[in-house]
Amino acid sequence: METFQSLLGRRLSDALAKAGLPDAGELTLATDARFGDYQTNAALILGKQRGEKPRDVAETILAHLDVSDLAEKPTVAGAGFINFTMRPEAVAERAAEILADDRLGVARSTCPKKIVIDFGSPNVAKPMHVGHIRSTVLGDSLARIATFLGHDVVRDNHVGDWGTQFGMVIWGWKNLLDRESLARDPIAELVRIYKETNERSKTDPAVREAARQELVKLQAGDTENVSIWKQSVDLSMQEFERAYQVLDIHYDIQRGESFYNDRLPDVVERLLKSGIAEISEGAVVVFFRDIPELADKPAIIRKKDGGFNYATTDLATVDYRANDLKADTIWYVVGAPQILHFKEVFEIARRAGYAADFRHITFGSILGENRKLMKTRSGENVPLRDLLDEAVQRARTIVEEKNPDLSEADKIDIAQKIGIGAVKYYDLSQYRMTDYVFSWDRMLSLQGNTAPYLQNAYVRIRSIFRKADVATPLWEVGSETGHRPVATKLILKEPAEINLAKRLTQFAEIVPQVLNDFRPNMLANYLFELANSFHAFYEACPVLKSEEPTRSSRLALCELTGRVLQRGLDLLGIKVPEKM
């Protein structure tokens, strides 16, 4: 099974060879429906290379090109584009193939890789907040897509569970802790004592020094301090777990910074020995004298007091992922402010001989309505927990209003799927580099490119099947999706159904593209267009009321649309309800 894009691409290559021309240009989805379904700019490129008129080259290519089994006669248009419009019969055949395929036509990667994805990375004793949404949701989606494409993915939560903040946490624990509050809401109490200690240390040098001493004792393995540290880590992790459960996020491993603690001295020793690092002003430092933009920005890997910092930890992490986990490639889904840091870490790793492919996948910020970084009224980060609660709450209100007769259990389930889906989709449907303005009204809107709109398309489909005559010979009741086709032959006549079927065949072309530049928003845009095509089909083409064999054919289209929507949303980490 092969996508149209791939099939046509090969036919084009054959034609170029027959015409005695080199392979050139590319064959892509048409930029506009009025140009057909696919287009190639091969003639433009070749025309330029050979100093001939592109349109003449296009005619030469057409003379050697045979796609009559797939498409209408290709046409030359514009400056020399060759346009292809798929024949409805070919589309019907391809759609039927996809319907019979669990992977919906999506091919596995021809070169599967071991990929470690570092995303989320909350800090212990600090609450997860809006700032964690993008990394978590984006990383999770990329992991889902890479897994689906056949890569061997390790999802790693690089928890910030070690570092100078623990001096404060421990001092606060010993001097400020309220046991009752800790039992009631552990993370809130941890945050309280951390913040208060931090405040005090700013004004009171004695507190500052005491906290530093607690840190030294922790690092020296002091029993009491290690115990307090461990308790705070456990309590925080439990809190994170709750958020991950709500968000449906799963990690394969959670190697916090503390995991690498023992390995730090070695990292520095090796880099010193190999001459990559040197001593400067009492610290161990790596210079990048040959890279202009980094020439005056050395990386410190051991402070002059002998302590290590996060560059050291990240280098130990590189070693673990490359050597222990055998990663071919490592994706860091971490905010843009750390670009410089990772550039340096990757460069040091490269010099040290690590061959893995390192990628820093950055993203923009989430802004409030005032176009500044999203904060609460008092200027704090918005806690993730509050935000997710509100999402579900708001979804519940909408469900209550639109469909009050649903059972309580259904309402809870639906509000969860819509609310969380809306937050995730709003994030993923936008290009990751741009900052975006957070808006409840927009993300929960039933219209436009939103999760509820897509979920509604799915619900409409499910509704059709609830009403469909299950005894129809072409269908049987399946366990998972309710109804599965046992035999199908699609008949595509109406423009709306041809258009929908074409859209369905494109799923397999879009999904792999997402990983080119880590852009799940391309998949989101596709799903939106698919839902749109489905709604148009739904308006124009009666399904249950139509005569056989059209009825079965349209049911098959519905089934396939439902499955693509469900799978596509699943790749974004979003669930679909049966009703809403």
Next chain:
RNA sequence: GCGCCCGUAGCUCAACUGGAUAGAGCAUCUGACUACGGAUCAGAAGGUUUGAAGUUCGAAUCUUCACGGGCGCGCCA
């Protein structure tokens, strides 16, 4: 001062490696309800892609310079 990212319709956002007349949604205006869920669909209007110059068959996309916004620049992560 140096570096990175961003600037697209009134608003919120698309446009994969440079492709054809820059697309959606909201808001505005017109239509379609005996509805397989109207939580929808069909249509209109809305643009000097911040500005200027350059590269070429062709630029929102690449280069340079401005302007505007955000974020980084040895011992916090």
